[in-house]
Amino acid sequence: MEILNGKNIHLRAIEPNDIDIIHKWENNSDIWHLSNTIVPFSKYIIHQFIENSHHDIFQNKQLRLMIDRVDKGKNETIGTIDLFDFDPLHKRAGIGILIANNKDRGKGYASEALDILINYCFSILQLNQLYCNITTDNKQSIKLFENKDFELVGIKKDWLLFAGEKKDEAMYQLLNSKCIKKKK
Numbered sequence: 001m002e003i004l005n006g007k008n009i010h011l012r013a014i015e016p017n018d019i020d021i022i023h024k025w026e027n028n029s030d031i032w033h034l035s036n037t038i039v040p041f042s043k044y045i046i047h048q049f050i051e052n053s054h055h056d057i058f059q060n061k062q063l064r065l066m067i068d069r070v071d072k073g074k075n076e077t078i079g080t081i082d083l084f085d086f087d088p089l090h091k092r093a094g095i096g097i098l099i100a101n102n103k104d105r106g107k108g109y110a111s112e113a114l115d116i117l118i119n120y121c122f123s124i125l126q127l128n129q130l131y132c133n134i135t136t137d138n139k140q141s142i143k144l145f146e147n148k149d150f151e152l153v154g155i156k157k158d159w160l161l162f163a164g165e166k167k168d169e170a171m172y173q174l175l176n177s178k179c180i181k182k183k184k
Contacts, residue, residue, distance in 0.1 A: 094130070097114060150172035
């Protein structure tokens with residue numbers, strides 16, 4: 001699908017052979033705080049998730065796409081980008097993104113993936129708004145979303161607790177109408 005292709009990456013549906021990499025990422029306790037996860041996932045649960053991923057977003061209320069870096073005709077899976085909390089009535093969804101390895105971060109892959117997903121959400125899914133929740137100490141993620149014109153709409157104080165430390169969580173929102181005005 002052309003709409004999911006970028007210059008350096010493309011987004012694709014989950015395939016059965018992604019089970020090992022998803023299992024590795026979902027069970028990396030160093031990044032659990034990004035998704036409010038506190039327990040590991042079994043391969044069985046991930047297998048079920050993959051088995052049900054063929055249903056469309058209107059059934060599952062979520063969509064996970066794999067981020068593949070394209071280099072000299074060779075693809076390497078470097079992360080995921082998710083739509084969650086999909087609400088077709090109110091035309092909104094949350095976004096989460098993971099570039100798994102430090103060596104792949106800061107190279108524009110997350111930015112390109114986010115551009116592709118925003119376009120998909122507003123042009124194909126006809127959503128009105130997207131949002132994300134980011135801990136206020138995650139400066140890299142905040143910069144990524146602010147660079148895409150997501151606006152800070154609130155701070156939830158002491159919202160999260162990780163390793164005994166309370167963290168504030170920022171909510172960012174992007175309205176489709178703002179994107180349309182920007183294009184004109």
